[in-house]
Amino acid sequence: MPEVTRPRRLAPNGSRVPTNLLPSAIRWERVRERLFSELGDKERASQASGLVFYYEKRVMDEAVLEETS
Numbered sequence: 001m002p003e004v005t006r007p008r009r010l011a012p013n014g015s016r017v018p019t020n021l022l023p024s025a026i027r028w029e030r031v032r033e034r035l036f037s038e039l040g041d042k043e044r045a046s047q048a049s050g051l052v053f054y055y056e057k058r059v060m061d062e063a064v065l066e067e068t069s
Contacts, residue, residue, distance in 0.1 A: 017055065019062060026055045 017025045029051045036045035 012054075019058075022055050022059050026052055026059075029055065 029048045033045050033048035033052065036042075036048060
């Protein structure tokens with residue numbers, strides 16, 4: 001039986017969002033963060049907050065790349 005190959009590493013959180021969908025993803029994660037905070041789920045609120053930070057950083061990094069090219 002052939003061996004099934006599995007990826008050795010998973011992609012980092014948020015890295016699979018296409019560039020053109022980043023603004024929508026940022027809005028969505030902000031809503032999720034607020035919702036989970038109100039529900040008292042601090043862990044999931046923190047995860048959503050981390051994704052917002054990551055997405056915003058990607059937007060800024062890609063804007064810099066466009067300016068330099």
